[in-house]
Amino acid sequence: MKAIKFAMAGALLAVSVLASAEEAVLKVSAIPDEAPTELQRKFAPLGAYLEKELGMKVQFVPVTDYAAVVTALTSDKIDMAWLGGFTFVQASQRGKVVPLVQREEDSKFTSKYIANAEAGINSLKDLKGKSFAFGSASSTSGHLMPRYFLQKQGIKPETFFKNVAYSGAHDATVAWVASGKVEGGVLNASVWDKLVEAGKVDPAKVKLIGTTPAYYDYNWTVRGNLDAKLQQKITKAFLKLDPKNPEQQAILELQRASKFIPTKAANYKGIESAAKEAGLLK
Template sequence: MTHSTARRSALRGLSLAALTLSSLTSFSAHADTPAVLRVSAIPDEAPTELQRKFKPLGEYLSQATGMKEVFTPVTDYAAVVESLATKKLDLAWLGGFTYVQAKIRTNGTAIPIVQRAEDAVFTSKFITADPSIQTLADLKGKTFAFGAPSSTSGSLMPRYFLLQDGLNPEKDFKTVAYSGAHDATVAFVAAGKAEAGVLNTSVWDKLVETKKVDPSKVRVFATTPTYFDYNWTVRGDLDPAIIKKLTDAFLALDPANPEHKALMDLQRASKFIPTKPENYAGTEAAAKSAGLLK
C-alpha cells in the first residue's frame, strides 16, 4: 500500500467513525427526549382561565406518566373533537355531548376514562336579572342566551329539559343567542344583552365565590334535573399502558394531600371516579330528541 493510499484509507475510517458517533449521539439524545402527551379542552371558559386551571394538572400528569404534557387551547368545541379523531390530541377534557360527538366521529374508539364525582350528578342554572322572570314559563317572549351550541350544560341538556317542559326556544323565546362560554353567558345577562340565560352550576358557583357576579343582581331562578357531564377522554389507539397510567393518576388524586387538593380545587373536583361510554347514552338520546344528532 502506498503512503497516499494508506492516508486515504485512514481518512475514510475516521469519517466512518465520526458518522457512527454522530448517529449514536443523535439516537441517544432522541432516546432521552420524553414522549409528548398532547392535551386540550373544550373552550367552555376564557382561554386564560383554562390555562390557569390545567397547568398544575398537566405538571402532575407529566410526573405520573413520564411524558411531557403540552396543553393546546382551541377556539371552538368542534376543534377538540376533530383533533382527537385525527390523532392530533391524546387526551381531552370534554363535555358529555362533546364526548358523544367524539365517539361518533371516531367510530366509537374514543374512550372516556374518568370524570369528577360531581359530573355524575351535574346540573345547569337558569339565570336572570329581570324581576318578572320567576319560573321557566316566564321565559316566553323573552330574549335568551345559551353558551356554545355544542355545550352539554350550556345548551344541549337545558334545551332538552325546556322541551320536556313544553318550551321550544326558537318558537317561544323572543330571540335566542349563543354566548360561546358559560362566563360569557353571565356577562350577557348582567349587561342586559339577554333577559335570561343558562350555564353550568360549577361555573356559576365559581363566579359567585370569586365575586365576579353579584347574585343580588343576577340570580338563579331554576335548576335542571341531574345528568352526566364532563369527562377526560383519550384517543382509542393510545398505548394501553399510557391509558392505565393516566387513569391511575387521576384516581390517585387525594384531597387529603395539600398539593393534590390545590389542583383538584382548580378543577372543582372532590375526587375523580371511573367513567364509561354507557354513562352518556342519555346525553346521546337527548341530542337526538333535540334534533342535534341524526
Template structure:
C-alpha cells in the same frame, strides 16, 4: 466515503432521537368552555402532577372551539381531552366508537345547569316565551344541550317561542351577557356559576337563578380506545389517587372543582346521546 457514511448515520441517529423525544410529549386539551387563561391556570398543577406519574412531558394544547377538541383527539393530534358529556358523544360518533371516557369528577354523576336572569318578570321557564336568551357554546352539554332539552320538555321551543337566542361561546360569557343586559336570560353550568359567585365576579343581588335542571352525567377525561393499556392504567390510577388531604391533591381538586375523581364508562352518557337526538343536535 467513510466520513460521509458516519455523517449520514449521525444525522439519522439525531433524527430518530428527535422523533422519539417528540413522541414523549403527552398532549392534553379541554373544551373551551371558559376563558383560555382560566383553562391554562386550572391545568398547570394537574399537568405537573401527570408528568410525575407518567414520567414524560405533559403539554396543554388549547383549541379554538369544541369541534377542534373532537377532531384533535380523533386525528391523533391530542392524547387526552376534557370533554363535556355531549362533546364526548360527538367524539364517540365521529370516531365510530374509538374513544373511551376514563374518569369523571364525582360531581359529574349528577351535574346540573342553572337558568339566570336580571328580569323580575322571569320566574319560571314559561316566562321565557317572547324573551331574548343566551346559551353557551352550541356543543356545550350544560350550556346548550341539556338546557334546550329541558326547555323542550316544558313545551318551550327556543327557536320559535323566544324572541331571539344567541350563543355566547362560554359559561362566563353567558353570565356577562345576562348581567350586561344583552339578553333577558341565559343558561350555564352550575359549577361555573358557583365559582363566579364565590369569587365575587357576579352581583347576586342583580343576577339570580330562577330554574335549576335535574341532574345528568357530564364532564369526563377521554382518550382514544387504542391507547396503550399500561398508559391508560397509569392515567386512571393518577386521577383516582388525587386526595384532598394531600397539599398537591387539594390544589388540583380545588382548581378542577372536584371532590374526587371516579371511574366512568361510555354507558353513562347514553342519556346524553338520547337527549341530543331528541333535540335534533346530533349530526
C-alpha cells in the same frame, strides 16, 4: 463502506431519539367553556402533577372552539382532552376515543337557568317572549341538556323565546344576562357556583330561577390508539388524587372535584339519546 454504515446507523439513532422525545410529550386540551386564561390557570397545577406521575412532559394545547377539540383528538393532534358529555359523544362518532375518568360530581351534573334581576322574571315561564342565551352550541351543560329538558316541559326555544343567542362560554352567558344583552340564559352549575363564590355575580343584576334534572357530563378522554399502559398510568394518576394531601387538594379544588372516579362510554348513552331527540345529532 464502514463509514457509510456508521453514518447511517448514527442517523437512524438520531431519528429514533427524536421520535422518542416526541412520544414523551402528552398533548392535552380542553373544550373552551371558560375564558382561555382561566382554563390555563386551572390546568397548570394538574399538568405539573401529571408530569411527575407519568414521567413525561405534559403540554396544554388551547383551541378556539368545541369542534376544534373533537377534530384534534380524533385526528391524533392531541392525546387527551377534557370533554363535555356531548363533545364526547361527537368525538366517539368520528373515531375511536376512550373515556378514562370523570369527577364524582359529573355523574349527577346540573345546569342553572338565570335571569336579569331587573327584568321581573322569577321562573322559566316568565321568560316567554324574552331573549335567551345558551353557551356554545356544542356544550352539554350550556345547551344540549338544558334544551332537552326545556323541550320535555313543552318549551321549544325558537318559538317560546323572542330570540335565542349563543354566548360561546358559561361565564360569557352570565355577563350577557348581567348587562341586559339577554334577559335569561343557562349555564353549567359548577361555573355558576364558582362565580358566585368568587363574588363575580352581582345579585342586583343576575338571579337564579331554576335548575335542570341531573345528568352525566364532563370526562377526561384519550385518543383510542394511545398506548394502553399510558392510559392506565393516566387513570391511576387521576384516581390517586387525595383531598387529604394539601397539594393535591389544591388541584382538585381548581378542577371543582371532590375526587375522580372511573367512567365508561355507556354513561353517555343518555346524552346521545337526548342529542338525537333535540335534533342536534343524527
